Amino acid sequence: MSTRSASDIERTLLAEAFTPLGWFHVNAGDGVPNPADGAAARTVVLIGNAGPAMWQRFSAERVPATQTLDEWSSAVLAPLAAKLDATAHFPFAKPPLPFQRWAARAGTVHTSPLGMSIHAEYGLWHAYRAAFAFSEEIALPAHADPEHPCDTCADRPCLTTCPVNAFSGTAYDVPACAAHLNTPQGADCMDLGCRARRACPVGRDFVYAPAQALFHMSAFVRARSQND
Ligand code: B12
Ligand code: SF4
Ligand code: SF4
Missing domain, CATH: 3.30.460 (Beta Polymerase; domain 2)
Incomplete structure (x- = not known):
């Protein structure tokens, strides 16, 4: 126990x-x-x-x-x-x-x-x-119950920066994203991470460094090509 x-x-x-x-x-x-x-x-x-x-x-x-x-x-x-x-x-x-x-x-x-x-x-x-x-009910500190950051984000740049408009706000067009990443124009997302994600003003100090971004994007592209 x-x-x-x-x-x-x-x-x-x-x-x-x-x-x-x-x-x-x-x-x-x-x-x-x-x-x-x-x-x-x-x-x-x-x-x-x-x-x-x-x-x-x-x-x-x-x-x-x-x-x-x-x-x-x-x-x-x-x-x-x-x-x-x-x-x-x-x-x-x-x-x-x-x-x-x-x-x-x-x-x-x-x-x-x-x-x-x-x-x-x-x-x-x-x-x-x-x-x-x-298996125990551990006494946990209460969460701060933060406000939704998107509620005060008037411009919503995450929805307008994807070069292939993969995000509609309610769905993610995975094939369109993966196809773009396989083109030379996709190098920006591959090398620095998803452009839509990078457009978000929240948590800027925590943006993944290029090596980590490339690692995750490459893993995503590899996983996609195995499923196609
Ligand atoms: C399948 C999957 C994918 C698939 C398909 C995703 C799709 N069609 O939307 C693929 C392989 C494409 C994918 C890609 C990525 N993924 Co993914 N993925 C998953 C996985 C394994 C399962 C998701 C799932 O099917 N959930 C359904 C059920 C099981 O989950 P649920 O909690 O009950 O339901 C939630 C979702 O439906 C979600 N949801 C609600 N509204 C919406 C709206 C949209 C548009 C979407 C997409 C989801 C969504 O909220 C629900 C709960 O409230 C999760 C891990 C996990 N076990 O959750 C990671 C996960 C969601 N992925 C994650 C990430 C980071 C990514 C990538 C960014 C990885 C990367 N490259 O760095 C990419 C995105 C591509 C990009 N542009 O960068 C993270 C998200 C972390 C976070 N901050 O939320 C997760 C949680 C994995 C993790 N280890 O943390 N992913
Ligand atoms: S840019 Fe960031 S804060 Fe603004 S709506 Fe998109 S995810 Fe939310
Ligand atoms: S990785 Fe690039 S192409 Fe894919 S959803 Fe993000 S911005 Fe769009």
Whole structure:
């Protein structure tokens, strides 16, 4: 049984270069998997990256150089969860686990017109690497319940900067985006990250550095070409 406190969990995650991105007590409809053995999940903490720490650790530790971020995340985060007496669930599980719904449940983010979650501090520049499920109801600090940043964004530049208008505000045209990325004109998005995402004024200090942006965009293009 876990005897961890919320601050203990937060300290451990930060020391390992991960960012706690939200937490909630589990309700029946949350779709948090029950462990094969042991008690059902009662507390979930969302683990991710925001800022350069995780990328720097991944770049230094990645062995061999072909190890994917998902493979490295499993290798690092499954034992870390066990150390905290939790079970790790991953965003790349198939079929997908509802990470964005969990993020909304946690009350730390809102859904942007791009479909990605937007955080008041990190903007669109954060992603989930795992959800740690605890069988105990851990006393968690309340969230600040931030206002939706998009509500006061009059110009909505994220919806007008994509060269192929892939974002309508309610849908994302994945084939149009992927086709553009495979052309010479797509180099800007490939090298620096999605132009629509970069147009957002929120969380500017957390924009991925070019090496990380290229890594994620290349992974996206590779995944698409395997599905076509
Ligand atoms: C499938 C998938 C994709 C697919 C298809 C996406 C699509 N058709 O929209 C592809 C491969 C194209 C993709 C691409 C990317 N993805 Co993706 N993807 C996923 C994945 C694995 C499942 C999403 C899903 O099917 N959810 C449906 C159910 C299971 O989730 P749900 O929480 O119940 O439902 C939520 C969504 O429907 C969402 N939603 C609500 N309104 C809207 C509106 C729109 C327009 C969209 C698209 C979604 C959306 O909110 C719901 C909850 O409130 C998630 C990880 C995960 N497990 O959630 C990442 C995830 C959504 N992706 C993510 C990211 C970052 C990207 C990329 C930006 C990666 C990159 N290149 O850096 C790209 C976007 C391309 C670009 N232009 O840069 C992040 C988003 C982080 C965030 N801040 O929210 C996630 C959460 C993964 C992670 N590790 O954090 N992705
Ligand atoms: S550009 Fe404006 S509307 Fe678009 S995600 Fe950023 S804050 Fe929201
Ligand atoms: S990566 Fe480029 S082409 Fe794809 S959605 Fe973003 S801005 Fe549009």
